[in-house]
Amino acid sequence: MVNTMRVFDYDGDGRSDLLGFQTYGDGLWHIYKSTGRNFVHLDTGIAQEHLHLADVNGDGLQDAVVESAGKFAVRLNKGGSFDSISATNVLAGEGAKNLRQAQVLGFNSDGRQDLLAPFGGVWHFLRARPLGVGFDDVP
Helix, strand or coil, rough: CCCCEEECCCCCCCEEEEEEECCCCCEEEEEEEECCEEEEECCCCCCCCCCCCCCCCCCCCCCEEECCCCEEEECCCCCCCCCCCEEEEEEEEEEHHHHHHHHHECCCCCCCCEEEEEEEEEEEEEEEEECCCCCCEEC
């Protein structure tokens, strides 16, 4: 059973695809790719429940921002699969609280989506780095 659902364009074809998380199933995110007539199921291999979709490298595809080992991490969307996980130096907070409360936004019009996240009650801009492999904290 899918507990959480997101809508996004997985492969840049202009169709709305679905991304669903199964808390009580296999504990993974699954893609339901639109063919224009129905949906085709694809596995993502992403097991982190807390996830934001953001185009952090500016290629037009929404990447997965997740928590790994207590830090924000990125899995770049390659248009047919998600890349392996790339950890950042940004702390996700206890129970991934900073990540869960983060918001996606475009901070500086560079074509990459950034994040706004709370740290100790103070909101920080997390500017996506050019290759989409991390964030710079802009307090």
